[in-house]
Amino acid sequence: MRAGRQIGKAGYGWTVFVGVVSLIYFFPVLWIILTAFKTRADALATPPKFWFSPTLENFANVFSRSAVGSTEAFSTGFGLFFFNSVFVAAVSVTLALIIGTLAAYGFSRHPLRGNDTYLFIILTTRMLPPIVVIIPIFLMFRVTGLSGTYLGIILLYTAFNLPFSIWMIKSFFDELNPEVEDAARMDGSPERRVFLRICLPQIKAGLAATAVFALILTWNEFLFALLLTGTDTRTVPVAMARTIGGEIGVDYGLLAAIVCLFLIPVFVVTFVLQKQLLRGVTFGTIRN
Amino acid sequence: MQREAAASAAGDAHVRGFLPWLLAPERRGALLVTPALVVLFLMNIFPLLWSLGLSFFNYRANRLRVPSFQWFDNYEKVLTDPVVWERFQTTAVIVGASVTLQVVVGFSLALLFAKEFPLRRVLLMLVLTPMMLSFVAVGVFFKLFYEPTFGLVSQFAAMFTGEPYVVLATPAGALIGIVVADAWMWSPFVMLLVLAGLVSVPRDLYEAAEIDRASAWRRFTTITFPYIKALLLLAILFRTIETFKLFDIVYLITEGGLGSSTETIAVYLYRMAFQFFRTSQASALAYIVLFVVIVLTNLYLYSIHRRRGPG
Numbered sequence: 001m002r003a004g005r006q007i008g009k010a011g012y013g014w015t016v017f018v019g020v021v022s023l024i025y026f027f028p029v030l031w032i033i034l035t036a037f038k039t040r041a042d043a044l045a046t047p048p049k050f051w052f053s054p055t056l057e058n059f060a061n062v063f064s065r066s067a068v069g070s071t072e073a074f075s076t077g078f079g080l081f082f083f084n085s086v087f088v089a090a091v092s093v094t095l096a097l098i099i100g101t102l103a104a105y106g107f108s109r110h111p112l113r114g115n116d117t118y119l120f121i122i123l124t125t126r127m128l129p130p131i132v133v134i135i136p137i138f139l140m141f142r143v144t145g146l147s148g149t150y151l152g153i154i155l156l157y158t159a160f161n162l163p164f165s166i167w168m169i170k171s172f173f174d175e176l177n178p179e180v181e182d183a184a185r186m187d188g189s190p191e192r193r194v195f196l197r198i199c200l201p202q203i204k205a206g207l208a209a210t211a212v213f214a215l216i217l218t219w220n221e222f223l224f225a226l227l228l229t230g231t232d233t234r235t236v237p238v239a240m241a242r243t244i245g246g247e248i249g250v251d252y253g254l255l256a257a258i259v260c261l262f263l264i265p266v267f268v269v270t271f272v273l274q275k276q277l278l279r280g281v282t283f284g285t286i287r288n
Numbered sequence: 289m290q291r292e293a294a295a296s297a298a299g300d301a302h303v304r305g306f307l308p309w310l311l312a313p314e315r316r317g318a319l320l321v322t323p324a325l326v327v328l329f330l331m332n333i334f335p336l337l338w339s340l341g342l343s344f345f346n347y348r349a350n351r352l353r354v355p356s357f358q359w360f361d362n363y364e365k366v367l368t369d370p371v372v373w374e375r376f377q378t379t380a381v382i383v384g385a386s387v388t389l390q391v392v393v394g395f396s397l398a399l400l401f402a403k404e405f406p407l408r409r410v411l412l413m414l415v416l417t418p419m420m421l422s423f424v425a426v427g428v429f430f431k432l433f434y435e436p437t438f439g440l441v442s443q444f445a446a447m448f449t450g451e452p453y454v455v456l457a458t459p460a461g462a463l464i465g466i467v468v469a470d471a472w473m474w475s476p477f478v479m480l481l482v483l484a485g486l487v488s489v490p491r492d493l494y495e496a497a498e499i500d501r502a503s504a505w506r507r508f509t510t511i512t513f514p515y516i517k518a519l520l521l522l523a524i525l526f527r528t529i530e531t532f533k534l535f536d537i538v539y540l541i542t543e544g545g546l547g548s549s550t551e552t553i554a555v556y557l558y559r560m561a562f563q564f565f566r567t568s569q570a571s572a573l574a575y576i577v578l579f580v581v582i583v584l585t586n587l588y589l590y591s592i593h594r595r596r597g598p599g
Contacts, residue, residue: 010405018400018411025397026414028429028472029421031440035432044438099323106320118321120589125332127585129533131554132574135561136335136342139349159331162324191316220422222536227562237424241540244431252432259425270420271413278480281419285592286481286522 035256043253058257081239089218092157097211100165105195108173126163130223138227148230156224161214164283171284172206209276212269236262343571350565362572375556382467382552383531389471390527394478402486419476427540430469459549462542466550469537474527481523485516518595525588553577
């Protein structure tokens with residue numbers, strides 16, 4: 001059979017071939033995972049070591065470790081940074097989802113005059129390069145004192161997630177059959193009930209997918225966090241970037257361990273949401 | 289229309305007062321959308337208007353001097369600055385090389401996965417993972433790989449030549465390093481879209497082609513390609529927009545180096561605004577970048593409409 005021209009079935013031979021290609025493609029991630037389990041000496045070995053005795057030392061060191069030459073452990077601050085990442089992402093995504101669901105329902109079921117224009121402007125705000133938006137926001141936060149506070153970064157992330165949520169959730173509402181709702185209205189259900197009891201339950205899976213995608217986007221975000229978080233509100237990506245920021249003697253094993261911990265939610269999501277991935281990465285503009 | 293009528297019949301439109309007025313069916317759409325628009329206005333539109341205003345002054349965020357009105361001086365300065373054009377060129381080179389690579393790799397991967405075979409889901413996850421990673425994580429990976437003494441790339445080269453190869457030591461090498469990292473991360477995106485196209489081709493078309501004894505190339509150009517053409521175009525547009533904004537990877541791997549060989553327009557903008565504090569000039573440049581992105585986004589949405597329309 002010709003390579004993949006037809007949507008046919010293929011056997012284990014194909015699995016082996018694709019498996020090899022996939023592993024090569026996945027290799028950079030794999031290498032980081034391996035590095036996380038290496039001792040400092042193994043991580044810096046030349047030539048690189050593929051076989052070594054694994055250690056969990058790096059993972060223990062992520063949250064607290066002792067400096068070279070001293071026995072007293074000190075906090076690396078990563079406990080706080082992980083908490084910040086989770087907290088900021090959770091609150092802003094919840095807010096974006098509530099506001100976004102209402103708006104998506106409005107755009108889908110009660111179109112305004114110039115509905116498409118609104119939707120276009122909303123998508124454009126998401127497509128803008130973050131660096132363009134950040135310049136005035138940086139000034140605005142400086143004036144209002146929001147810079148370096150949880151409130152500031154949460155507000156910004158809510159706005160950052162909103163366009164995505166609206167487009168995603170609208171795409172799910174658009175797929176529903178309006179006749180079901182009309183039937184309920186004929187039976188005298190008030191509008192609130194139609195929304196809460198009929199529409200929302202039908203897109204439960206879609207809402208979950210949207211939430212998870214927004215969580216990942218927020219979890220991964222770097223530039224806004226770099227410029228707008230302070231020492232106490234710093235998120236993991238910023239802390240990671242500071243760790244590699246040109247210091248001499250970077251502890252690669254430790255860095256790899258941090259990356260591994262940071263990646264766990266991402267792996268889970270990629271596996272669970274495979275079906276919705278396409279819609280997610282295109283902001284709901286393309287559906288399978 | 290009918291729904292609206294039914295809704296208003298069920299609603300209590302006769303009661304007077306502000307709240308009932310607000311909750312009247314004809315305002316329902318506006319009411320639902322308002323919170324979202326308020327948030328977006330506060331955090332996106334208003335700041336953008338602010339920076340539009342700034343772009344006409346000579347404001348610097350680290351000075352106290354009262355800024356003066358400058359008309360289009362900043363725009364003129366930015367547009368006649370050869371450095372800006374160089375940065376645009378660097379960005380164009382990276383976008384061109386990276387998107388091409390993404391399409392080639394993504395297409396090949398999609399062909400591999402366009403069949404049912406055991407363990408497909410697991411292997412697909414391995415390939416899709418890079419796309420879901422944080423730019424920072426990818427930056428960390430590749431920074432490690434490109435590291436001059438211990439990095440995998442230089443070690444690998446040393447096995448053949450005896451000399452460790454330092455990727456980031458030459459401008460061309462640095463550029464290739466950035467492009468490879470970005471293309472590695474985003475090829476799965478192109479793959480997803482092409483795969484969606486490949487899966488949608490009806491099988492009986494192939495069976496008919498089999499009977500007509502059409503060659504493999506002919507089958508590809510007349511059956512497969514028309515089905516994936518639109519999605520491929522969308523993938524290219526989407527990736528072009530995104531790569532045009534490329535900031536994080538460059539900032540983390542090379543910080544725009546070697547020299548300024550990998551400094552994209554986004555990194556340059558960052559420097560201008562937050563290292564040199566030429567705030568107004570940066571705002572002017574930001575508006576030029578904004579214009580480019582809006583044009584590209586328009587093209588993207590236009591293509592989506594066309595795809596939904598006739599097809």
